[in-house]
Structure formats: C-alpha cells, structure tokens
Amino acid sequence: MAGSKGTRPGKALALALLALLPGCGALAPRPAGIDQRLATLPREGLGLAGPVTIRWNEHLVPWIEAGSDADLAYALGLVHGHLRGGQIALLRMVARGRLSEMAGPLARDYDHAIRILGFDRAAPEIERRWPAETRAFMTAFLAGLNKAALEGPRPPEFGLLGLRREAFTTTDLLAIGRLAGTDVNWFSYFSLLAERGKPGFAAAWRRTLEAGANLTPPSPREANLPGLLAGLSRAGSNAVAVAPTHSASGAAMLASDPHLGLSLPNLWLLVGMRSPSFHAVGMMVPGVPIIGLGRNPEVAWGGTNLRAASSDLFDVSHLPQEAFTESETTIRQRFWLGATRRVRMTPLGPVLTDARVVPGRPGETLALRWAGQEPADEITSLLRAARARSGAEFRASFDSFAVSPQNFLYADRAGTIGRLTAAILPARRGFPAAGPVLDGTDPASTGPWSHLLHAGDLPALENPPEGVLASANENPNLWAKEPPPLGYFFSDGDRVARLRALLLARPKLRPEDLAALQRDTLAPKAAVLAAGLLARFDALPGGAPDFLGPLRGWDGDYAAGSRAALVFELVLARLLPGLLPEGSNGRGPETGWNFVTTFLLRDLDALPEPRRAALLRQAAAEAAPLAARYRVWGDVHQLRAAHWLVNLPVLGRAFVLGEMPAGGSRETPMKTGHGLVTGPHEVSFGSMARYVSDLADLDSNWFTLFGGQDGWLGSAAFADQIPLWREGRSIRLPLRPETVAAEFPRVTVLRP
Known part of the structure; x- marks a missing residue:
C-alpha cells in the first residue's frame, strides 16, 4: 500500500x-x-x-x-x-x-x-x-x-x-x-x-x-x-x-x-x-x-x-435580508470535480465581495452597479x-x-x-x-x-x-x-x-x-519633469552626476534610440519609491503618470532640504550602474510578439515569436505602457x-x-x-x- x-x-x-x-x-x-x-x-x-x-x-x-x-x-x-x-x-x-x-x-x-x-x-x-x-x-x-x-x-x-x-x-x-x-x-x-x-x-x-x-x-x-x-x-x-x-x-x-x-x-x-x-x-x-x-x-x-x-460600488451590508436573492452556479473544472458557488443579487447589483479574489473589509458586503x-x-x-x-x-x-x-x-x-x-x-x-x-x-x-x-x-x-x-x-x-x-x-x-x-x-x-x-x-511633460529634476540635482553640492547629462535639453522623446529617456526613467524609478507612503506596493495609482506629473516635484520640494538631498543622491547612486549597463531606451523597453498561450505555465515560452526594441511610453501618442523601470521589461499594453x-x-x-x-x-x-x-x-x-x-x-x- x-x-x-x-x-x-x-x-x-x-x-x-x-x-x-x-x-x-x-x-x-x-x-x-x-x-x-x-x-x-x-x-x-x-x-x-x-x-x-x-x-x-x-x-x-x-x-x-x-x-x-x-x-x-x-x-x-x-x-x-x-x-x-x-x-x-x-x-x-x-x-x-x-x-x-x-x-x-x-x-x-x-x-x-x-x-x-x-x-x-x-x-x-x-x-x-x-x-x-x-x-x-x-x-x-x-x-x-x-x-x-x-x-x-x-x-x-x-x-x-x-x-x-x-x-x-x-x-x-x-x-x-x-x-x-x-x-x-x-x-x-x-x-x-x-x-x-x-x-x-x-x-x-x-x-x-x-x-x-x-x-x-x-x-x-x-x-x-x-x-x-x-x-x-x-x-x-x-x-x-x-x-x-x-x-x-x-x-x-x-x-x-x-x-x-x-x-x-x-x-x-x-x-x-x-x-x-x-x-x-x-x-x-x-x-x-x-x-x-x-x-x-x-x-x-x-x-x-x-x-x-x-x-x-455600494456597501449593502445594512440592506434588509429580503433585498438579497441567491442562486447557485456550478463551475466545471478540468482534471477535477465541479464546484458550486453562490451568486447573490441586490437592487444595487451583484454582491462582488462574495468572490475571494475581490478585496474587502471583514464583514463588509459590496455590490457593483454597472451600466x-x-x-x-x-x-x-x-x-x-x-x-x-x-x-x-x-x-x-x-x-x-x-x-x-x-x-x-x-x-x-x-x-x-x-x-x-x-x-x-x-x-x-x-x-x-x-x-x-x-x-x-x-x-x-x-x-x-x-x-x-x-x-x-x-x-x-x-x-x-x-x-x-x-x-x-x-x-x-x-x-x-x-x-x-x-x-x-x-x-x-x-x-x-x-x-x-x-x-x-x-x-x-x-x-x-x-x-x-x-x-x-x-x-512633453516628461521633458518638463526631467528639467525640474536636473535643476534639483544641479543645486546639490557638487552638482548633478555626469550620467544625467543626456537630460539637458531633452525634449521628452521616447524614441527607441534615446539615451535621455532611459536615464530619466531609471532615475524616476529609484526616486519615486522614496516619496510613496510607507507600505505602498508600488502598483497603486500613485505610480501612474498623472500622479508623477502632479506631485513628483511638489513632493520633492516639500521635504526638508537634508532629506531631499539624501533622496536625490540615493536615487542617482542606484540608477547609475543601470545607466552604465544599458545604452538606450529600446535596450530595456521591449515589445514582445506572442500568442496569448504565452500565459501557460512551463509551455508558454514556446508561443513567443520574438522580442524587439520599442519606442514610446505611458502617455506618448504611440502608447507603449509600462510601470516603474528598473531594467528590461515587456510592453503588454499599447x-x-x-x-x-x-x-x-x-x-x-x-x-x-x-x-x-x-x-x-x-x-x-x-x-x-x-x-x-x-x-x-x-x-x-x-x-x-x-x-x-x-x-x-x-x-x-x-x-x-
């Protein structure tokens, strides 16, 4: 046995x-x-x-x-x-x-x-x-x-x-x-x-x-x-x-x-x-x-x-019980037995927090009303x-x-x-x-x-x-x-x-x-931000590190061959986390382009001068080795041509047709979306x-x-x-x- x-x-x-x-x-x-x-x-x-x-x-x-x-x-x-x-x-x-x-x-x-x-x-x-x-x-x-x-x-x-x-x-x-x-x-x-x-x-x-x-x-x-x-x-x-x-x-x-x-x-x-x-x-x-x-x-x-x-989204925790209707749905599963789950409805839409993958507070019941x-x-x-x-x-x-x-x-x-x-x-x-x-x-x-x-x-x-x-x-x-x-x-x-x-x-x-x-x-706003960051680096004792030189006069062009775009994004990725609330996972709205253009320079200037200087120096020190490792934006900003079966575990790589340098960024007309850049990454939306x-x-x-x-x-x-x-x-x-x-x-x- x-x-x-x-x-x-x-x-x-x-x-x-x-x-x-x-x-x-x-x-x-x-x-x-x-x-x-x-x-x-x-x-x-x-x-x-x-x-x-x-x-x-x-x-x-x-x-x-x-x-x-x-x-x-x-x-x-x-x-x-x-x-x-x-x-x-x-x-x-x-x-x-x-x-x-x-x-x-x-x-x-x-x-x-x-x-x-x-x-x-x-x-x-x-x-x-x-x-x-x-x-x-x-x-x-x-x-x-x-x-x-x-x-x-x-x-x-x-x-x-x-x-x-x-x-x-x-x-x-x-x-x-x-x-x-x-x-x-x-x-x-x-x-x-x-x-x-x-x-x-x-x-x-x-x-x-x-x-x-x-x-x-x-x-x-x-x-x-x-x-x-x-x-x-x-x-x-x-x-x-x-x-x-x-x-x-x-x-x-x-x-x-x-x-x-x-x-x-x-x-x-x-x-x-x-x-x-x-x-x-x-x-x-x-x-x-x-x-x-x-x-x-x-x-x-x-x-x-x-x-x-x-x-x-509506909190329906306090609706009367008669406001809820309930049904069961059976989910067939490959390699396994079927599973039964409940679906509850309210006058304000289905109860979303009954799904385990939707976050919510303990004891709180949220419904979603959608057009x-x-x-x-x-x-x-x-x-x-x-x-x-x-x-x-x-x-x-x-x-x-x-x-x-x-x-x-x-x-x-x-x-x-x-x-x-x-x-x-x-x-x-x-x-x-x-x-x-x-x-x-x-x-x-x-x-x-x-x-x-x-x-x-x-x-x-x-x-x-x-x-x-x-x-x-x-x-x-x-x-x-x-x-x-x-x-x-x-x-x-x-x-x-x-x-x-x-x-x-x-x-x-x-x-x-x-x-x-x-x-x-x-x-255009990338050029404004780069100039603003450069001015703050220049104000430090000893001035801006040499590797930031490509940012001088940069117009914000994210061409695949741009050195300035690479340097800007590497510095931004090392600087921004120091400005985020403690415990932030770096995936919330505060890492989006709207947040960066609205708050980056404002938040930097709100810091005490010693803290601001330390944060700038630390970001430069962490970004410099990466800037030395890669030449241009297209070296890290990669567009992958792949069938959707690439999502399969183990076998997924078989469905990649090729990878290629790409230009563009989050809010360029040729949109190639990305998050904070700490090295090579794949463009998956654009x-x-x-x-x-x-x-x-x-x-x-x-x-x-x-x-x-x-x-x-x-x-x-x-x-x-x-x-x-x-x-x-x-x-x-x-x-x-x-x-x-x-x-x-x-x-x-x-x-x-």
Missing part, C-alpha cells in the same frame, strides 16, 4: 501530460500558406439565399460582396469563425466564467468572480428588445459562425486547452461584447479597495482625485482578476479628425489607433463588405458583427475610451452607424449605446467633423469625497441610477473653429462646456496636447501626416492597430494590425503585419469595386 501511495503524484503528472498530447499541434504548428488556409474554408451546405463573393488580399483580409444583408451577415460569421475561431472560443470561456474548464481548480475563483459580474446577465432582455433588422443580422451571423466552428478545421490550441467543438449562442456573443466593455475604473477600484481602512487612506484618496490618476492597466499576464480583464477591454486609444480647411485634399480626414493588450491574435479583425444596406471597410471585434472603427462612402469614424465611471447590466444595445447602434450617410445620422445612432463609454469622432464627405459621447451613465451630481464606496441605504447615493443619461444628454462638439479634433482618454472638462460629472480618472492630458500640437503645426495635413502622428513618441481615412477618395483608407488577420497558429497571415506596424506602413482597404478587384486578387465564391 505504501508503494501505491508513493506513485500517485507521478500518475497524476503522467495523466496531465497525456491530456496535453493533443495540444502538440499548437506547440509545433505546421506552416500554412494563404491558399492552404482558404482551401479549408467551409463551402458545402451553406445557409445562403444566393451566391456571395469574397475577395482576399495577400494579408488574408476579406472583402465580402453579398446580394442580401442576411447573406452578408452569414458570410461575416463564417469568416470570423474561420480566421478567429480559437480566439472567439477563448473569449467565450472568459466572458462566461468557464476558465476552469481549461485551467482546472486554479481558475475557479476567477470564474466565480466573472459569474458574479455577469457579462451575460442582460443578454436575454437585450435580445428580446432587438429591432427586427438587428435580430435578422445576428441570426445569420451566428449561423455562419457556427458553420465554421462546428465543421471547419479544429484550431490547434483546442487540444492544449481541452476545448471541444461547441455551438455559439446569442448569449455568448453578447457576453463577449460586454466583456470588451469592461469598465476601466474597475482596475482602480480593486487597487483602492485593498487600501481602504489603512492609515493615510483619506489623504491618498484626496491626492488620487486631484491627480485624476487612473491605475496603469495591469499586464494581461498578471495572475489576478484585473490582469485577466485588462488585455480584453477597450481601455485606451487616440483619435483625431481634420476639417477640410486643414486638409491638403480639401476633404475631411480621420485617424484612430486603439490601445489594447499587445497579444496575438489581435483583438481586431479587418474586413470590407458590401450588400444592399452596407458598404464599408473597417475593424471588427472577433465574434461580434459590428465595425468599431471604419468608413463607408459618406462617413468615417473612430473612437477612444471615455473612461467614464459606468459603475458604482453593462442594463439592456442597452451597442450592436444596433453600431450597425446603424455603419449605414449612416452623414455626421448627423451617425450621431443619432448611439442612444442605446452603454459600454464601454466611448468618445466617438467622425467626419463626413460634406466636411463636417464632430465628437460625441456614447454612454449610459447615472445622473450624478458629483463623486464621493471619502472613497469609492457609496452607502447603499442613502437615497442621495442610489438615486442617480433611477435616471440614466444617454448619448443625447452627454457632451458633443461639432466643427470647432480651429478645424481639428483630438481625443486621447482625457478629462472632458478640457473640451466640453459644463459637462455632467462623468468619472474620477482620466489620462493625464499630455497625449491629447501633443496630438493637438501636431495637428496645428501644419496648415494642410495629409494622410501621411496622420500616420506619422500615430507613431509619435514624444511626451497602440495595437492603426487606421487613417481621407474622405476625398473612396479608396484612401489605410489599416494596420499589430499581428495579422489569421488567428491560426502557423498561418502565413498570423503575424505578417508586424513589420508593417514597426515600419509605419499600412494596408489599403478600398471602397471602389474596381480597386477591390485589382488589390484583392484571390476569389472565393460561396453558394447556397
């Missing part, structure tokens, strides 16, 4: 390894050319009413022409499933709280938290309210997606993750859409919840509000709930619009570059389409039949995350926006759009440029001064949720006199006249100021100028797609993804756009049929 017990761990390991054997195709994928991938697209038994033509370019971008809207939707679903079936299946597992079916008991608490959040909770009511045209489009799209999912080739990663073929449902797709609409404020909430009740929290909260400091989005590779959600939510982005008076072509222009997790496959898919109601090109979220950024013959649009607070729990309808909004024939029609499309709150910029062929706020938010009068948790028994706190503001109630701007618009997640108070209270935390303002400066620096802008703007790596349109020409629409079109491991189109992304080149997605025929030479005809 003793011998038998001793072999059990070995048997368990052997069984685990045997379970992974079907995943060997993912570990060593076979190369697949463009024609090979097209040959495996399902062609038989298609649910079409008539023939559909799909033209493909060398990057496997499809351009779909259909005789009916329903056939277009079906073909779109088929293409999404063929190119990104594995990715959409993973998104479903996250959005429905089913990670344990792949990862076993290690993911159980995350699944419980996700099921409490309820990305799928509003789905039945959303579907019930759909207009007939949306229902028909979604039904056809879902049919095409399931044709590919159930009958197309099985994605290589399925074996490794223990996934099986499974039909998608409408609820799955709506949950994926809600997952992409995650409130970015949750990242700060979770950080701040852990600090509540500790000495100094009240002062820290006041400073947080003053700085407007949103927590740096955690890495998608961090093993926590914010890390899991960060790489999948639409958390950042830039967008600009140019009026005809500032355009070299004499027509309006638009450019947009979304900021998301930098993992492969990209969280966007490029598509062109034409049917009786639709004629457009743009970026689509895999598994959702909408164009998030793009252009039709009359209107171009892009957007950025508004970072509005679409959620409130994503409302039966809003982003799909109908964006389907209508894609058909808009003017800026006015585009603006009118968003009354039912809730999450994630967006700044949409648009430009039309008549020369109008505009900006609208697309969100559903509670009619707040302000935000709490004591912390992020509201009293669930106080009508003044709960009342705003009884009156919801929609897009028509929120700030908008059209045809500004300067002829340009820029958006970069900044506080709406910078541009809107008397905006209602929208949120706590926004980007610093450095990025939007730089975008505006670049737009106004030329009297006549070209598409090439907008493309260059998207790759700009200059942070500018991961680009788009530019000039409305003077139907064919002047340029797109690039960090990665590629195809999510199939081993495909020639899996990462073929990375060289384009690095070099500032793009793929043209034209609207004229003759140009499409010339530039998309591979033809697939789908027949009923």
Whole structure:
C-alpha cells in the first residue's frame, strides 16, 4: 500500500501530460500558406439565399460582396469563425466564467468572480428588445459562425486547452461584447479597495482625485482578476479628425489607433463588405458583427475610451435580508470535480465581495452597479452607424449605446467633423469625497441610477473653429462646456496636447501626416519633469552626476534610440519609491503618470532640504550602474510578439515569436505602457492597430494590425503585419469595386 501511495503524484503528472498530447499541434504548428488556409474554408451546405463573393488580399483580409444583408451577415460569421475561431472560443470561456474548464481548480475563483459580474446577465432582455433588422443580422451571423466552428478545421490550441467543438449562442456573443466593455475604473477600484481602512487612506484618496490618476492597466499576464480583464477591454486609444480647411485634399480626414493588450491574435479583425444596406471597410471585434472603427462612402469614424465611471460600488451590508436573492452556479473544472458557488443579487447589483479574489473589509458586503447590466444595445447602434450617410445620422445612432463609454469622432464627405459621447451613465451630481464606496441605504447615493443619461444628454462638439479634433482618454472638462460629472480618472492630458500640437503645426495635413502622428513618441511633460529634476540635482553640492547629462535639453522623446529617456526613467524609478507612503506596493495609482506629473516635484520640494538631498543622491547612486549597463531606451523597453498561450505555465515560452526594441511610453501618442523601470521589461499594453481615412477618395483608407488577420497558429497571415506596424506602413482597404478587384486578387465564391 505504501508503494501505491508513493506513485500517485507521478500518475497524476503522467495523466496531465497525456491530456496535453493533443495540444502538440499548437506547440509545433505546421506552416500554412494563404491558399492552404482558404482551401479549408467551409463551402458545402451553406445557409445562403444566393451566391456571395469574397475577395482576399495577400494579408488574408476579406472583402465580402453579398446580394442580401442576411447573406452578408452569414458570410461575416463564417469568416470570423474561420480566421478567429480559437480566439472567439477563448473569449467565450472568459466572458462566461468557464476558465476552469481549461485551467482546472486554479481558475475557479476567477470564474466565480466573472459569474458574479455577469457579462451575460442582460443578454436575454437585450435580445428580446432587438429591432427586427438587428435580430435578422445576428441570426445569420451566428449561423455562419457556427458553420465554421462546428465543421471547419479544429484550431490547434483546442487540444492544449481541452476545448471541444461547441455551438455559439446569442448569449455568448453578447457576453463577449460586454466583456470588451469592461469598465476601466474597475482596475482602480480593486487597487483602492485593498487600501481602504489603512492609515493615510483619506489623504491618498484626496491626492488620487486631484491627480485624476487612473491605475496603469495591469499586464494581461498578471495572475489576478484585473490582469485577466485588462488585455480584453477597450481601455485606451487616440483619435483625431481634420476639417477640410486643414486638409491638403480639401476633404475631411480621420485617424484612430486603439490601445489594447499587445497579444496575438489581435483583438481586431479587418474586413470590407458590401450588400444592399452596407458598404464599408473597417475593424471588427472577433465574434461580434459590428465595425468599431471604419468608413463607408459618406462617413468615417473612430473612437477612444471615455473612461467614464459606468459603475458604482455600494456597501449593502445594512440592506434588509429580503433585498438579497441567491442562486447557485456550478463551475466545471478540468482534471477535477465541479464546484458550486453562490451568486447573490441586490437592487444595487451583484454582491462582488462574495468572490475571494475581490478585496474587502471583514464583514463588509459590496455590490457593483454597472451600466453593462442594463439592456442597452451597442450592436444596433453600431450597425446603424455603419449605414449612416452623414455626421448627423451617425450621431443619432448611439442612444442605446452603454459600454464601454466611448468618445466617438467622425467626419463626413460634406466636411463636417464632430465628437460625441456614447454612454449610459447615472445622473450624478458629483463623486464621493471619502472613497469609492457609496452607502447603499442613502437615497442621495442610489438615486442617480433611477435616471440614466444617454448619448443625447452627454457632451458633443461639432466643427470647432480651429478645424481639428483630438481625443486621447482625457478629462472632458478640457473640451466640453459644463459637462455632467462623468468619472474620477482620466489620462493625464499630455497625449491629447501633443496630438493637438501636431495637428496645428501644419496648415494642410495629409494622410501621411496622420500616420506619422500615430507613431509619435514624444511626451512633453516628461521633458518638463526631467528639467525640474536636473535643476534639483544641479543645486546639490557638487552638482548633478555626469550620467544625467543626456537630460539637458531633452525634449521628452521616447524614441527607441534615446539615451535621455532611459536615464530619466531609471532615475524616476529609484526616486519615486522614496516619496510613496510607507507600505505602498508600488502598483497603486500613485505610480501612474498623472500622479508623477502632479506631485513628483511638489513632493520633492516639500521635504526638508537634508532629506531631499539624501533622496536625490540615493536615487542617482542606484540608477547609475543601470545607466552604465544599458545604452538606450529600446535596450530595456521591449515589445514582445506572442500568442496569448504565452500565459501557460512551463509551455508558454514556446508561443513567443520574438522580442524587439520599442519606442514610446505611458502617455506618448504611440502608447507603449509600462510601470516603474528598473531594467528590461515587456510592453503588454499599447497602440495595437492603426487606421487613417481621407474622405476625398473612396479608396484612401489605410489599416494596420499589430499581428495579422489569421488567428491560426502557423498561418502565413498570423503575424505578417508586424513589420508593417514597426515600419509605419499600412494596408489599403478600398471602397471602389474596381480597386477591390485589382488589390484583392484571390476569389472565393460561396453558394447556397
């Protein structure tokens, strides 16, 4: 018996390894050319009413022409499933709280938290309210997606993750859409919840509000709930619009570059389409039949995350027992038995602190009220926006759009440029001064949720006199006249100021100028901070150490070859911890760029002179060896191209395609997010797609993804756009049929 017990761990390991054997195709994928991938697209038994033509370019971008809207939707679903079936299946597992079916008991608490959040909770009511045209489009799209999912080739990663073929449902797709609409404020909430009740929290909260400091989005590779959600939510982005008076072509222009997790496959898919109601090109979220950024013959649009607070946390500890309803959810676990967990609901949302991964005070019960729990309808909004024939029609499309709150910029062929706020938010009068948790028994706190503001109630701007618009997640108070209270935390303002400066620096802008703007790596406030730090070092006896010399006259450019950017960040990382409250973990809002620009020099100057001098000397002494070890910013600031399977333990390194020096920083137009820099680090969040349109020409629409079109491991189109992304080149997605025929030479005809 003793011998038998001793072999059990070995048997368990052997069984685990045997379970992974079907995943060997993912570990060593076979190369697949463009024609090979097209040959495996399902062609038989298609649910079409008539023939559909799909033209493909060398990057496997499809351009779909259909005789009916329903056939277009079906073909779109088929293409999404063929190119990104594995990715959409993973998104479903996250959005429905089913990670344990792949990862076993290690993911159980995350699944419980996700099921409490309820990305799928509003789905039945959303579907019930759909207009007939949306229902028909979604039904056809879902049919095409399931044709590919159930009958197309099985994605290589399925074996490794223990996934099986499974039909998608409408609820799955709506949950994926809600997952992409995650409130970015949750990242700060979770950080701040852990600090509540500790000495100094009240002062820290006041400073947080003053700085407007949103927590740096955690890495998608961090093993926590914010890390899991960060790489999948639409958390950042830039967008600009140019009026005809500032355009070299004499027509309006638009450019947009979304900021998301930098993992492969990209969280966007490029598509062109034409049917009786639709004629457009743009970026689509895999598994959702909408164009998030793009252009039709009359209107171009892009957007950025508004970072509005679409959620409130409520202390419901004192609500009567009858205010709570309870249900059980069963979590299936790979390699293990299922687990049962409870999900409690209140009139103020689900009880978040029932999840072990959510911090809270002992005995305190917190609920989360989120606009994503409302039966809003982003799909109908964006389907209508894609058909808009003017800026006015585009603006009118968003009354039912809730999450994630967006700044949409648009430009039309008549020369109008505009900006609208697309969100559903509670009619707040302000935000709490004591912390992020509201009293669930106080009508003044709960009342705003009884009156919801929609897009028509929120700030908008059209045809500004300067002829340009820029958006970069900044506080709406910078541009809107008397905006209602929208949120706590926004980007610093450095990025939007730089975008505006670049737009106004030329009297006549070209598409090439907008493309260059998207790759700009200059942070003006970094130059101001560097000069301020240098002045304080110079004031020390003996002056500034020699290695700080590159900071003299530095303009704040974070080019990969910049020595000054490296020196600045190394000194900052050694200096800032000495200014943080005792016990700080260095991951809270106080390490964000807003905090640094608001408080760094002020806090230094508030110290007694001996303490300030000692802190400066210590920071220089610790940074100097690192500055001697590395030459330039790109030596430590590395961009890693990797499949999302890189997160797997042990096997993850097999899914790294390469690492490369990168320019940019936290708040440069070409955003490449990072924390405090103590040596080489990986950029995991940033500018991961680009788009530019000039409305003077139907064919002047340029797109690039960090990665590629195809999510199939081993495909020639899996990462073929990375060289384009690095070099500032793009793929043209034209609207004229003759140009499409010339530039998309591979033809697939789908027949009923």
